[in-house]
Amino acid sequence: MRFKTYIVVYASLSGSKVNRKKIYASIAVVIVATITIVILYSYFSQSSRSTYPDHEVPSPLEKNIIYAYRDAITGIDPSIEDDTGIIVLHLVYETLLRYDPIRNEYQYVLAREIDRVDENTWRIVLRDAQFHDGSPVTAYDVNFSIWRSKLMYEEKGLGLGYIWDCLDEIDVVDNKTLYITTLYSCDIRVSLAAAYSAFIYSRRILELSKADDMLSEKLTEWFNSGNSLGSGPYRLERYEPENIVVLRKFENWWGWREINNPDAPDIVIIKIVEDPGSQERMLRTGHIDIASSVPRGSLNSLEKDGYKIHVVDTFHNFIMMFNTKRWPTNITEFRKAIVYAIPWNRIVEQALMGYGRKGSGLIPYGFPGYSKKWELNQDLEKARELLERVRLLDKKIDLEIVITQGYEEEEVFAKMLKEALSTLGINLLIKPLPWQQVKQQGEAVWSDPESAPHIIINDWWPTYMVPYDYFSLLECLEPEEGVYNYWNWAGYCNKEFDELLYEAYYTSLQDIDKSLSLYEKVLEIVFEDTPAVNLWDMQHIYVYDPRHVVIRYEAINPLYTYTIFFQYVEVKL
Amino acid sequence: MLSLNYLLKRFFASLFLILGTIVITFLLINFAPGDPALVWAGKPRGPQASIAIEKAREYLGLDLPLYTRIAIHVYRFFTGDWGTSVQFKLPVLNLVARSFMASLELVVYSFIIAIPIALWLGTTVALRRGSYIDRLVYYISVVFAGSPRFMVAGILYLILYLSGYSFLGLRTSPSYATFRGLTGFITIDSIISGRIDVFVDSLLRLLPPALALSTYPIGVLTRVIRVSLSETFEEEYVRQAISLGIDRKSIVRRYAYPNIISVVAQLIGLMFSYLLLEAMVVENVFVREGLGNLVSRAIVASDFPLLIGATVFTAIVLIITNTLADVIQAITNPRVQI
Numbered sequence: 001m002r003f004k005t006y007i008v009v010y011a012s013l014s015g016s017k018v019n020r021k022k023i024y025a026s027i028a029v030v031i032v033a034t035i036t037i038v039i040l041y042s043y044f045s046q047s048s049r050s051t052y053p054d055h056e057v058p059s060p061l062e063k064n065i066i067y068a069y070r071d072a073i074t075g076i077d078p079s080i081e082d083d084t085g086i087i088v089l090h091l092v093y094e095t096l097l098r099y100d101p102i103r104n105e106y107q108y109v110l111a112r113e114i115d116r117v118d119e120n121t122w123r124i125v126l127r128d129a130q131f132h133d134g135s136p137v138t139a140y141d142v143n144f145s146i147w148r149s150k151l152m153y154e155e156k157g158l159g160l161g162y163i164w165d166c167l168d169e170i171d172v173v174d175n176k177t178l179y180i181t182t183l184y185s186c187d188i189r190v191s192l193a194a195a196y197s198a199f200i201y202s203r204r205i206l207e208l209s210k211a212d213d214m215l216s217e218k219l220t221e222w223f224n225s226g227n228s229l230g231s232g233p234y235r236l237e238r239y240e241p242e243n244i245v246v247l248r249k250f251e252n253w254w255g256w257r258e259i260n261n262p263d264a265p266d267i268v269i270i271k272i273v274e275d276p277g278s279q280e281r282m283l284r285t286g287h288i289d290i291a292s293s294v295p296r297g298s299l300n301s302l303e304k305d306g307y308k309i310h311v312v313d314t315f316h317n318f319i320m321m322f323n324t325k326r327w328p329t330n331i332t333e334f335r336k337a338i339v340y341a342i343p344w345n346r347i348v349e350q351a352l353m354g355y356g357r358k359g360s361g362l363i364p365y366g367f368p369g370y371s372k373k374w375e376l377n378q379d380l381e382k383a384r385e386l387l388e389r390v391r392l393l394d395k396k397i398d399l400e401i402v403i404t405q406g407y408e409e410e411e412v413f414a415k416m417l418k419e420a421l422s423t424l425g426i427n428l429l430i431k432p433l434p435w436q437q438v439k440q441q442g443e444a445v446w447s448d449p450e451s452a453p454h455i456i457i458n459d460w461w462p463t464y465m466v467p468y469d470y471f472s473l474l475e476c477l478e479p480e481e482g483v484y485n486y487w488n489w490a491g492y493c494n495k496e497f498d499e500l501l502y503e504a505y506y507t508s509l510q511d512i513d514k515s516l517s518l519y520e521k522v523l524e525i526v527f528e529d530t531p532a533v534n535l536w537d538m539q540h541i542y543v544y545d546p547r548h549v550v551i552r553y554e555a556i557n558p559l560y561t562y563t564i565f566f567q568y569v570e571v572k573l
Numbered sequence: 574m575l576s577l578n579y580l581l582k583r584f585f586a587s588l589f590l591i592l593g594t595i596v597i598t599f600l601l602i603n604f605a606p607g608d609p610a611l612v613w614a615g616k617p618r619g620p621q622a623s624i625a626i627e628k629a630r631e632y633l634g635l636d637l638p639l640y641t642r643i644a645i646h647v648y649r650f651f652t653g654d655w656g657t658s659v660q661f662k663l664p665v666l667n668l669v670a671r672s673f674m675a676s677l678e679l680v681v682y683s684f685i686i687a688i689p690i691a692l693w694l695g696t697t698v699a700l701r702r703g704s705y706i707d708r709l710v711y712y713i714s715v716v717f718a719g720s721p722r723f724m725v726a727g728i729l730y731l732i733l734y735l736s737g738y739s740f741l742g743l744r745t746s747p748s749y750a751t752f753r754g755l756t757g758f759i760t761i762d763s764i765i766s767g768r769i770d771v772f773v774d775s776l777l778r779l780l781p782p783a784l785a786l787s788t789y790p791i792g793v794l795t796r797v798i799r800v801s802l803s804e805t806f807e808e809e810y811v812r813q814a815i816s817l818g819i820d821r822k823s824i825v826r827r828y829a830y831p832n833i834i835s836v837v838a839q840l841i842g843l844m845f846s847y848l849l850l851e852a853m854v855v856e857n858v859f860v861r862e863g864l865g866n867l868v869s870r871a872i873v874a875s876d877f878p879l880l881i882g883a884t885v886f887t888a889i890v891l892i893i894t895n896t897l898a899d900v901i902q903a904i905t906n907p908r909v910q911i
Contacts, residue, residue: 033897072660074615074660074662082618153619153621156624156628157617157627158615162619220662221657224661224662224663225663238751240671240862241661241662241663242668242862244750244862248751266747271745278860281734285734434875435873436873436875437875439616440611483620483623484622485622486626
């Protein structure tokens with residue numbers, strides 16, 4: 001609406017005489033419209049109210065902390081959420097076990113004892129814990145939660161319930177004891193300590209959500225409307241996934257007695273701030289206490305200004321995948337030539353500004369199956385030789401790489417690769433896209449390989465401590481039967497690879513150590529065929545003011561990506 | 574007086590526009606590249622992923638003819654089923670309504686700031702026509718009305734940051750974060766609940782973006798008030814009042830202002846829609862919840878149901894606002910009904 005329009009409107013009106021009645025009538029129209037909006041809003045917002053309608057008024061003495069997270073929360077159904085909801089779920093719910101990959105040990109959470117009775121049977125005894133509504137955590141709830149996760153995957157394809165693949169039966173002996181029987185010899189602890197789909201919640205949710213059965217969509221809607229009934233150290237107070245999540249300390253959590261942290265925050269506010277620059281601004285102005293993503297170029301300056309830069313190794317890695325169904329990346333030698341052209345030794349320094357580790361094979365640093373022996377170095381001579389072998393040297397080939405918009409490390413890397421490839425006569429076209437479109441482009445390898453990019457970068461973090469998680473990106477499944485692996489953006493199909501991978505997978509469910517030699521063989525195939533390569537392992541950087549916040553060792557665990565276990569965080573008033 | 578015929582005409586025209594918006598947005602998104610079932614299914618993994626995709630295909634009715642899908646879409650829309658956001662897994666209507674109220678509150682406050690300032694400035698320069706102040710205000714109002722809002726918001730953010738304002742009250746306090754009311758207007762809800770702390774907090778958080786947004790109505794209204802008052806001052810009855818020695822302030826209040834009320838009311842109605850769109854930009858600069866933030870996230874995530882919902886909702890609001898403005902205009906000036 002421009003200025004001139006107003007003048008025209010004015011001109012048309014200025015001649016008319018206005019009396020009070022007309023003004024009152026106009027005001028009445030506006031009031032009626034406003035009241036209608038308010039009534040409609042109240043009606044539609046009713047369904048998103050949380051389980052706890054009577055919120056306590058926070059006291060000024062309560063300790064609060066604001067954590068800025070870079071992505072919107074994608075859901076909080078504990079059985080089917082498979083992405084960023086993890087940062088909320090591990091605070092509201094608990095698993096039976098937690099795994100510490102650094103100390104290489106399982107920690108008891110809701111379980112008090114776990115014994116292997118025989119090859120296929122596990123006995124689990126629960127600790128005395130209670131849900132946020134005060135009811136006790138029972139073996140019946142464990143039975144309900146695990147089955148729902150498993151069946152939601154098997155019946156509806158939702159979530160990551162495949163982690164319960166070996167589960168056969170759960171026998172509840174009493175309120176605190178249960179037996180898990182497996183279909184085959186399998187270390188169930190790996191699943192019990194998974195990052196996703198292993199949360200325990202009250203079976204009372206069926207009644208609260210008015211759902212008929214555990215697979216009902218009503219349950220998912222109930223959870224995602226901001227409701228929860230877990231036993232974690234924090235309960236959900238407000239859930240607006242696009243904007244803010246508020247958690248309040250659950251005073252009756254069993255763990256407060258054990259962790260000895262009187263300075264744990266009473267209220268945790270997770271604020272969604274996507275732009276790293278905004279996170280830095282907000283940190284400096286006191287809007288937030290912990291930033292999870294600030295521009296790497298600002299880290300030195302923040303450190304100089306007294307902020308603590310907390311760097312943690314993660315299992316979050318960035319995998320470059322080649323379209324094996326489109327020329328020329330369908331030629332193995334060509335793919336290898338590109339891999340040898342990557343300036344490997346400069347990636348961490350330049351693209352990650354020192355905050356990461358050089359990739360090796362497909363498995364990230366610290367994860368079972370990781371080995372430094374798969375590390376590569378830039379070798380342009382070898383790259384030339386490989387291109388010469390397939391007669392593609394200096395043929396002025398155009399390649400397309402798709403990266404995720406806003407990921408500065410991917411953008412820098414793509415430019416480095418472009419520069420290196422130009423010396424081989426290859427022109428790299430860099431296409432940054434929003435993540436969802438990156439995914440669509442990757443999936444296109446199955447429906448229309450010619451429209452899918454030659455190269456694409458995917459970032460990945462694990463569901464549980466099984467190397468299969470990373471190799472599953474190259475699993476073929478049965479495309480001829482219409483069963484596609486939508487995460488295999490390489491379109492790679494190799495029967496030998498699949499068979500060996502399944503063998504390694506089932507072995508790792510029984511005994512990880514035994515399976516490592518098999519995974520090594522799988523890696524050899526990957527190395528030989530080069531459909532994908534791990535570029536780097538990400539280190540996550542948390543920035544905070546140490547005068548106000550202390551993050552204890554236990555607060556961050558690389559298996560539970562991006563989660564901060566706030567019960568181990570200290571807030572100083 | 575307002576005729577029923579006119580009202581019905583406006584009502585059906587609005588309904589037709591809304592229907593058109595629903596169908597067009599659906600078609601545009603339908604022809605977007607990529608398989609909507611894959612987007613709808615989220616991120617399913619493993620061999621069972623195909624089940625999730627098949628169910629998504631079923632829900633979206635992708636095997637049905639296009640006209641049937643449009644009919645289903647329109648039916649669902651009018652029965653309140655706007656679908657579920659792919660990204661947030663929440664009903665689209667809830668998300669859009671919540672964000673809309675946040676944006677609406679911002680727009681309302683920007684008018685609360687703008688109207689008295691524009692009235693004072695417009696009156697001052699109307700009384701000093703041709704003076705330096707008149708010219709200065711003219712330039713300021715042109716800059717205010719003409720500058721892109723993201724620029725104004727960015728500059729204001731910088732000024733506030735340098736002046737230390739952000740240390741006063743922009744941090745999300747627990748009171749603010751945990752507070753929820755009935756109307757969606759946090760300032761009104763906090764007063765109703767007797768929570769003065771939340772009221773002050775929310776006001777401090779609202780002021781900077783509202784100030785940035787108010788520059789547009791300040792610029793436009795100041796000019797219009799100045800012009801309309803100047804013309805009113807030339808009217809015979811005002812001259813008569815001056816010659817009778819009535820106090821200047823009284824002349825302005827009693828004789829001049831009533832004559833410009835309808836103009837200002839009309840402009841506010843027209844500007845409302847425009848400001849709602851401008852609010853989307855300002856929200857992003859101040860990292861504030863609202864329709865702008867929601868739409869930008871929906872675009873990035875290819876969240877088509879949310880995108881359709883937010884677009885149609887915004888269109889409906891604009892159509893309704895313009896219709897209301899027309900109705901008010903028809904009340905105050907019956908000639909427009911002809």
